[in-house]
Every structure is written in C-alpha cells, then in structure tokens.
Amino acid sequence: MEETQVKMGRVATREVLRFMTDCLKAAGAVAKAAQQQSELLIEADRLGHPSHGLNRLELYVNDILSGACAPNNEPKILKQTASTAWVDANNVLGATVSHFAMDIAMKKAKETGVGWVSVKGSNHNGMAGYWAKKASDRGLIGMAFTNTSPLLAPTRSKQAALGTNPLSVVAPGASDETFYLDMATTAVAVGKIEMQMRKDERLPNGWAQGPDGKETNDANLAFKTGCLMPLGGGENTSGYKGYGLAGMVELFCGILSGSKYGQHVRSWSHSGEGGAANLGHCFIALDPECFAPGFGDRLTDCMQYWRQLEPVDPNLPVLAPGDKEKKAAAVTDAKGTISYVKQQIDSCAALAERLKITPMTVQFEE
Amino acid sequence: MEETQVKMGRVATREVLRFMTDCLKAAGAVAKAAQQQSELLIEADRLGHPSHGLNRLELYVNDILSGACAPNNEPKILKQTASTAWVDANNVLGATVSHFAMDIAMKKAKETGVGWVSVKGSNHNGMAGYWAKKASDRGLIGMAFTNTSPLLAPTRSKQAALGTNPLSVVAPGASDETFYLDMATTAVAVGKIEMQMRKDERLPNGWAQGPDGKETNDANLAFKTGCLMPLGGGENTSGYKGYGLAGMVELFCGILSGSKYGQHVRSWSHSGEGGAANLGHCFIALDPECFAPGFGDRLTDCMQYWRQLEPVDPNLPVLAPGDKEKKAAAVTDAKGTISYVKQQIDSCAALAERLKITPMTVQFEE
CATH class of the missing domain: 3.30.1370.60 (Malate/L-lactate/L-sulpholactate dehydrogenase, NADPH binding domain)
Known part of the structure; x- marks a missing residue:
C-alpha cells in the first residue's frame, strides 16, 4: 500500500509512542490512560493498519479538548x-x-x-x-x-x-x-477508498454506492457519498x-x-x-x-x-x-521505525505546536 | 426460485412430516429421534430453504442403514x-x-x-x-x-x-x-449453483472457481469442480x-x-x-x-x-x-402444503418402496 509516490517520513517506533502519549497527556489524560491509548494506536501502525494508528490521534485529542470524552x-x-x-x-x-x-x-x-x-x-x-x-x-x-x-x-x-x-x-x-x-x-474500510482516490484508480464492483444508491466505480464519488457496501457486495x-x-x-x-x-x-x-x-x-x-x-x-x-x-x-x-x-509486525520491529505520509507528519507538527509539546523527530526519505 | 418450468407436486405439510418420520423409523431410528429430525427438515422447507429439507432425507436414511449413523x-x-x-x-x-x-x-x-x-x-x-x-x-x-x-x-x-x-x-x-x-x-451454497444450472444461466462473479482455481461463470463447470468462493468473492x-x-x-x-x-x-x-x-x-x-x-x-x-x-x-x-x-413461513402455513419438484417426489416414491412404507400423498400441479 505504501508504494504511492508520496514523500514519506520515518519515525522511530518509540518516538511515535512518546509523541502520542505526550499529546494525550497535554490534552488532559492521566499518564496511564494516555499510555494505553497510545500503545493501542502504535500497534495498528506496527501491524500495517495505518488508518487505526497515529492517523486517529488528533480525533482523540479533539474529543478530550472539547469535553466529548472524559x-x-x-x-x-x-x-x-x-x-x-x-x-x-x-x-x-x-x-x-x-x-x-x-x-x-x-x-x-x-x-x-x-x-x-x-x-x-x-x-x-x-x-x-x-x-x-x-x-x-x-x-x-x-x-x-x-x-x-x-x-x-x-x-x-x-x-x-x-x-x-x-x-x-x-x-x-x-x-x-x-x-x-x-x-x-x-x-472495505473507508481508508481503502481514499487509497484508490490518491492513486487515481477506479473501485472494483461491490465496494461502495453513489448518491443514487447504485454501485459506483468512481473513488471520488464514493468517498463523497460515504456509503459503503456490506461484505459480499450486491444482492x-x-x-x-x-x-x-x-x-x-x-x-x-x-x-x-x-x-x-x-x-x-x-x-x-x-x-x-x-x-x-x-x-x-x-x-x-x-x-x-x-x-x-x-x-x-x-x-x-x-x-x-x-x-x-x-x-x-x-x-x-x-x-x-x-x-x-504478523509479517508487517516483523518488518516494523526489524526497522524500529514507522513510515508516514508527509501530510500525516505535517499535521502532527501542527498538533505539537497547538499542544505545546516536543514535536516528533522525523527523518525524511527520498 | 420456484418459477422454473418444472412440474411440481404439492404435499400437505403434515403428510411430509408423517412420511419423513416413517422413513427414519423404518431405517431404524426410535420414534422421538425420527420425529425431531423430521421437524428440523420440514422447517427448512417451510422457511423456503428446500436444500435443507425433504431433499436431505435420503442422506440421513442412508447413513442409518449403512451404520454410519447410530x-x-x-x-x-x-x-x-x-x-x-x-x-x-x-x-x-x-x-x-x-x-x-x-x-x-x-x-x-x-x-x-x-x-x-x-x-x-x-x-x-x-x-x-x-x-x-x-x-x-x-x-x-x-x-x-x-x-x-x-x-x-x-x-x-x-x-x-x-x-x-x-x-x-x-x-x-x-x-x-x-x-x-x-x-x-x-x-453462496451449492444449491444456488444447481439452480443456475437448471435455468441454464451463467453465474455472477465471485461465486465459484473452475479447476484452474480461477473464478468461473459456467454453472456446469462450477458444479463439477465443487469449489466455492468465500463470502466476499475474490481477493x-x-x-x-x-x-x-x-x-x-x-x-x-x-x-x-x-x-x-x-x-x-x-x-x-x-x-x-x-x-x-x-x-x-x-x-x-x-x-x-x-x-x-x-x-x-x-x-x-x-x-x-x-x-x-x-x-x-x-x-x-x-x-x-x-x-x-418469515414471509415464506406465512405462505406455507396459509397453504398448508409444500411444493416439490417432480424429481424429488419421484425419489421419495422410490424411497417409500425401498423402506416398505406408505408413500406420500401428492397432488400434481399444472
């Protein structure tokens, strides 16, 4: 999934965990809660499911700051x-x-x-x-x-x-x-539709519906409509x-x-x-x-x-x-780092500034 | 599903239950076991899942007669x-x-x-x-x-x-x-592939594989191969x-x-x-x-x-x-009868003869 032509930023796994924990603490969570939530997120990145990893952090931070989560x-x-x-x-x-x-x-x-x-x-x-x-x-x-x-x-x-x-x-x-x-x-999850959109590729049948309720192969339309088909696709x-x-x-x-x-x-x-x-x-x-x-x-x-x-x-x-x-986890562990798209790295930098915490140390790849 | 051009035989629901129970008893099951198994089968016919109803009776009879089931x-x-x-x-x-x-x-x-x-x-x-x-x-x-x-x-x-x-x-x-x-x-279940075969229709993608492991739309080939695809179809x-x-x-x-x-x-x-x-x-x-x-x-x-x-x-x-x-059950109950394809009726008649029990009373439809 990560072979798209996007510049990637590499972060030490431990540093991601530190950053996420700091963010949640700065937002107001006690150390243990911040640590457990961060361990959950980093595991998703480690197993190759980035949609459930660092990508979700800001959502939790916002929910704490707005008082929606206690x-x-x-x-x-x-x-x-x-x-x-x-x-x-x-x-x-x-x-x-x-x-x-x-x-x-x-x-x-x-x-x-x-x-x-x-x-x-x-x-x-x-x-x-x-x-x-x-x-x-x-x-x-x-x-x-x-x-x-x-x-x-x-x-x-x-x-x-x-x-x-x-x-x-x-x-x-x-x-x-x-x-x-x-x-x-x-x-499929919404993340897979985003991925096709980014790659400018059409969707297979059975993934998503357009606003008329019919199956669509148009990734942009599918993303905008936000109406996924159940496992198995059509009737x-x-x-x-x-x-x-x-x-x-x-x-x-x-x-x-x-x-x-x-x-x-x-x-x-x-x-x-x-x-x-x-x-x-x-x-x-x-x-x-x-x-x-x-x-x-x-x-x-x-x-x-x-x-x-x-x-x-x-x-x-x-x-x-x-x-x-299992394979994704082995690769992550061997490298000791996780790679994120630039957009993700940038939004983490902005988040660090907003919460006044140390930003992540990132190495950019060619 | 039952709108195919096959002559149908109509049997009172109670009569099907009597027949199935008699068959299982004749094969050697005690009354309670025969009754419970027959109630299970008739419920499938009643709910519109004929593959799991009377259609399965002979399988159970054979398993009892061969000693494979006790x-x-x-x-x-x-x-x-x-x-x-x-x-x-x-x-x-x-x-x-x-x-x-x-x-x-x-x-x-x-x-x-x-x-x-x-x-x-x-x-x-x-x-x-x-x-x-x-x-x-x-x-x-x-x-x-x-x-x-x-x-x-x-x-x-x-x-x-x-x-x-x-x-x-x-x-x-x-x-x-x-x-x-x-x-x-x-x-899908195998029965759905049989149904397409009888209607001489092609299979949708994602149902079954041919002998080369690739998806096939050929119902005959799919039936012969006996290799169904999981819910969701291809990768x-x-x-x-x-x-x-x-x-x-x-x-x-x-x-x-x-x-x-x-x-x-x-x-x-x-x-x-x-x-x-x-x-x-x-x-x-x-x-x-x-x-x-x-x-x-x-x-x-x-x-x-x-x-x-x-x-x-x-x-x-x-x-x-x-x-x-629920709808199929209401229809069955209102009619008080269940309809079977002629082939099914014939094999029940042969089974009755083999087991020396009273055959089902059947009314043939036009």
Whole structure:
C-alpha cells in the first residue's frame, strides 16, 4: 500500500509512542490512560493498519479538548453474573475501558469457562483485534466487537444505517501460531477508498454506492457519498450476509449495552463536538481448556495446511488469517521505525505546536 | 426460485412430516429421534430453504442403514463447567444431539448468563438457524455453528479446504420481531449453483472457481469442480474475510470439540459409506437480561428502521434479517402444503418402496 509516490517520513517506533502519549497527556489524560491509548494506536501502525494508528490521534485529542470524552473518569460495572458483566465506560478513552472490560471477561472465563462483557458510554477503541489478542496472549480465545458511525448501506437501501462494525476473533495455536481475524463487516474500510482516490484508480464492483444508491466505480464519488457496501457486495453476490453480520455486531454492542446504536450513532464526519459518542463494545473470552484437549495442535494443523495449498498464482501464496499482520509486525520491529505520509507528519507538527509539546523527530526519505 | 418450468407436486405439510418420520423409523431410528429430525427438515422447507429439507432425507436414511449413523445411541457430556459443556454426540442424528446441546446451553445461560456447548461425533444437523431460534424462542440470544465437508477455497487457493461452515444468530425483539441470521460463509451454497444450472444461466462473479482455481461463470463447470468462493468473492473484494469467517466457524466446531475438522471432514459426495461423519457443532445461548434493560425494544427499533429506508429500486423494499424466511413461513402455513419438484417426489416414491412404507400423498400441479 505504501508504494504511492508520496514523500514519506520515518519515525522511530518509540518516538511515535512518546509523541502520542505526550499529546494525550497535554490534552488532559492521566499518564496511564494516555499510555494505553497510545500503545493501542502504535500497534495498528506496527501491524500495517495505518488508518487505526497515529492517523486517529488528533480525533482523540479533539474529543478530550472539547469535553466529548472524559479520560480521567472511572469505568464501572453496572450489573454482573458469574459469566457476564454490563459496564458503563463513563466516557473514558476506548483503551481504558477495553482493558477494564477484557480483564473482566478473562477473569470470568478462567472461573466459569466464558466471560461476556458488554460496554456502553464508550469512545473509539481502535483495532478490534487488539482486544481479542489480549485474551489470546493469555491462552484464551478472544472476541471483540464495536459499533461505529453509520457508513454501511443495508442491501437495497440508498443510505447508510449501520457502521463498518468490525468483529474479531483471535485464538492461540501450538508452536507460536495465532489465528487472527479482525475485519470490518463492510466490503472495505473507508481508508481503502481514499487509497484508490490518491492513486487515481477506479473501485472494483461491490465496494461502495453513489448518491443514487447504485454501485459506483468512481473513488471520488464514493468517498463523497460515504456509503459503503456490506461484505459480499450486491444482492446477487450475497451482500445481505455482510449486512446481517453488521447487524449482529450491533446486536452485541449498542443493542445489548444500551449505548447509541445503528442509525443513532453520531456521524463519522463529526468535529469532536456534539457531546459524547456513547459507543458500544462487546468482549468475549472463552477458555479452550474446557473442551477437547489438543485445541492448539488442531488449530496449528489447519493454519499450516492452508498455507501449503497450491496457489492459483505461484507468486501469491495462500495465507492463514493474521499472516499479513504478523509479517508487517516483523518488518516494523526489524526497522524500529514507522513510515508516514508527509501530510500525516505535517499535521502532527501542527498538533505539537497547538499542544505545546516536543514535536516528533522525523527523518525524511527520498 | 420456484418459477422454473418444472412440474411440481404439492404435499400437505403434515403428510411430509408423517412420511419423513416413517422413513427414519423404518431405517431404524426410535420414534422421538425420527420425529425431531423430521421437524428440523420440514422447517427448512417451510422457511423456503428446500436444500435443507425433504431433499436431505435420503442422506440421513442412508447413513442409518449403512451404520454410519447410530440414531439410538445417547449423547453424553464429557466435561463441563458453570458455563460450558463438551459433548460427545455418540454418532446420533444431528437433531437429537442439537436439542441435547442447546438445552444445556440454555440452562447454563439462565444460571450464569452464558452457555457455550461444543459437540463432537455428530452428523448433519440441518439449518443452523433452527438451533439458534430454539434459544430465541425462550427469550435468549441463540447462536449455532457447524462444520461441513470441504467446499470453500481459501483466498488464492486452487482447492477447497473448509466447508460452507454456516453461522447463525437469532435474537428476540419486542412486538414479535425476531432477528434471524443464518448464513453459509461461502458466497453462496451449492444449491444456488444447481439452480443456475437448471435455468441454464451463467453465474455472477465471485461465486465459484473452475479447476484452474480461477473464478468461473459456467454453472456446469462450477458444479463439477465443487469449489466455492468465500463470502466476499475474490481477493480485491475482500473474499479473505469470508475465508476467515469459515475458519472462525471451524475453530468453534471441529477445533474446539475434537471432531473431524477442515480438510479432514469427509467429502461432500460420499455415499453414506466410509464410517461416521464425526462432525462438530457449537451452540451458544446468552441471556440479554444480564445487560441493559430494553434489549427487545432497541432491536425492534433497528429492524423497523431498516425496513423503511428508501430503496434503490422502489419494487425491492429493504428487508431486515429473517424477513424472507418469515414471509415464506406465512405462505406455507396459509397453504398448508409444500411444493416439490417432480424429481424429488419421484425419489421419495422410490424411497417409500425401498423402506416398505406408505408413500406420500401428492397432488400434481399444472
């Protein structure tokens, strides 16, 4: 994705983390909240999902400064049973409440086999996979869901009524394997449409609709309309399944938790004003030890089998879910730096000035 | 779908149920097992999913007669915690163990908030949605998953390595609404390809691969190859998400339960020989009462909102998940009969003769 003709700026991974943490602290978050939110963002850049990384920082800063987010509140449990909890994020940063909620889910999973936690009153919590992986890193199967601002047009509809509503499942295999699935339930995320726009390329069918509700291949029009098609695309390629999956995610997030849901979630292009986002999330942890012995071996067997399948194009080997992210992380770690487009670097410099903190140290590439 | 130029035979719904039960009893199943399996099948015909209805009967009969399925065994719990159970189906009919397992999941959900049951050693258990709806009918959110014979080609792969692996989520709304999602994680099921073949129509892109691993629009070739594309189609329309979802379903079914999984599940075209299918299923029940009050109202609000969205084509209103099935059921119930293609009626007559039971009473339509 990064082979576009844009000048890139290289920043040491540690320096990005320092910068993000400083920004959030300057905006008013206590150190721990700022640190956790920044770790979440840097992980997205590390795994090759820049749309959820540094790119999102200013959004969080603005939400804190405008009072739409209250980073130093405490999330609290409103109701719980042996295996469930209903949590009020109390408008803290997404990372703060997501750690809080997944910790509860994992504790209950260790006690009863399953923990299922539903959260209201929250803000963006970054990559869903980050939270599912937190459970997987401790030997559990993790799942995480969140609702988001309306961008998905239900099959046959002219307008959007659900978010890109991601779902993620992460599970620990034997021999250091990890099944890592983290996907928007739209065909693609908005970032991919921006990318085509920048490259001046047309969109494949099944990505997005124009203002008349029909599929469009025009990236500019698609971006302006902001109406994504569900996974599966049009009706004759089963786009209603993607729509159903987005509905399922909303069911587990806004509908279960009593946060804003579906059409009631604030629009994607908000400016940080208009009050609290009141998003809903859902976190599940499941202990595979409660079932057949050998879970990790079987998972690894599958993943290894998939990779050695004969590919249609010999240059494009079959991947297992998460291989792309694993490879991106290895590259980032080897370099110790992350590269950003100039536009991103510039807006960080402006942000540093606005917040009166030390700007990032950047090396420009040719 | 039924407007093809094929002569149809109409059978009273009750008569189909009688016939199926008689067949399974004649093959050797005790009355209760035969009845439960037949109720599962008739519900598929009733909801407009004929591929999972009477059409499947002979498969089950053959599995019983060959000894591949042991309908009069008892399923048993191998391990359990407060919220989980690991069940050995002991090779009974799919309906028998699915009732057994979902009953456990629902009981645990009432006690702890969640019940999560994983099953090995099973046979086909029909429409996944039937099992999720069992929980929803009792005020719970139900989920059901099953693995199936390899038919899905992972993104970039020439061959199939996962099943059509359906997932379903059913939840009870207020005012008699039901959110009903039951979907294969392939773009389409094999039955849809058969339908295009019969109508002599080409396939849309993104449904199936030819023997070279490339997308094909040739329905005959696609049927012969037996290699479906995941939901999302090709890689540039995010087919890897459908592949990931199929992997997730396998994770909850074969990998968690220790049944056959992925590439090890017997092929789809087996003849009932070759031993037990040893399929894996997963059943989840969740009590929405453990979370924010008003779950049903919010769910109904969403579903009603979706239906009144402005449609792209005024003749094709936007549907909520499950509207198609609800409508089909109402039509079936009003008529009191189900229509089958002549080929299906003929094979039932032959089956009746083979099993020495009273054949179905059929009225042929013009």
